[in-house]
Amino acid sequence: MEKENVSLLTEFVLTGLAHPPQWKIPLFLVFFVIYIMTLVGNLGLIALIWNDPHLHIPMYLFLGSLAIVDTWLSSTxxxxxxxxxxxxxxxxALSECMAQCFSFIVSATTECFLLAAMSYDRYAAICKPLLYPxxxxxxxxxHLLVLSFVGGLLHALIHNGFLFRLTFCKSNIIHHFYCDLIPLxxxxxxxxxxxxLMVFIFSGSIQLFTILTILVSYTLIIFTILKSKSVKGIRKALSTCGxxxxxxxLYYGPLLFMYVRPASPQVDSQDMMVSLFYTVIIPVLNPIIYSLRNKQVQDSVEKTIKVTIFLIWIYGLPMTECY
Structure with a gap:
């Protein structure tokens, strides 16, 4: 009878972010604007890289893939x-909750692998410039992109598989704004x-591997920069890696706080604020960071704007003459 009652639990209630009732509409508008900016920024970056043949090189293929994953993560x-x-x-519904959890794990894990692959790309560009091509x-x-996505997929399959061993009978209230492993x-x-234990082993191992890859890459980059006697070369290296x-x-700080630290008895507002940062805020910041710090992206944006304005002017000219 007890097992039958447990199986009847098919819906969960997300409490969402704690906020005063009068803040509902302002918060909705703020996060709606952030989401639109995320879509416009990342999808615009993807379109820019796709349309500009000069950006069809590994560095920008990684950047375009990161924009895809950021869009995916935010939209989840x-x-x-x-x-x-x-x-x-x-x-x-339980199935919807499982699907959201699966999608989140795939996108978050893939981003970890992508950031590690990008650090290796930066190491090759700065430490081995002549051999870079x-x-x-x-x-x-x-190959690295495919491995990143496959790694994210396998990681999600493992944790979602282990979720099926759990039953939910105490409560169906999730104190979070999305379905994540720990709140479940x-x-x-x-x-x-x-x-x-599985979260600690698998998530910890993935973060350890990707963080070590990034640390080793940047350690070698720093040594290369310190050996350089050219101020111009140092500036170029710093702008490339910045x-x-x-x-x-921005990405690894919150993730380490959430998944590698010992679990607390309750999911508190601090956990939700950290989750909010890397699921909603970081995806909108990445295209801004890469656009502001990358000269080729800026040049491509400027070129695209000029071409767009020129086409609008050309196609709008006959209409003007009609008047």
């Missing part, structure tokens, strides 16, 4: 969060210790 979380500002309680070929770049573990009436290093710092 933000729309449901926006609904929660307008609804009293956001209901999610030989080391970082488009073929190797495609908190409300399980099955002992989730094994699931916590955007990527900013993305790494």
């Amino acid at each position: 979380v933000t729309p449901k969060m926006l609904v929660s500002f307008l609804a009293e309680n956001t209901l999610m 030989v080391i970082m070929t488009n073929r190797l770049c495609i 573990f908190k409300i399980s009436c099955t002992d989730p210790s094994f699931n916590f 955007a990527h290093f900013s993305s790494v710092t």
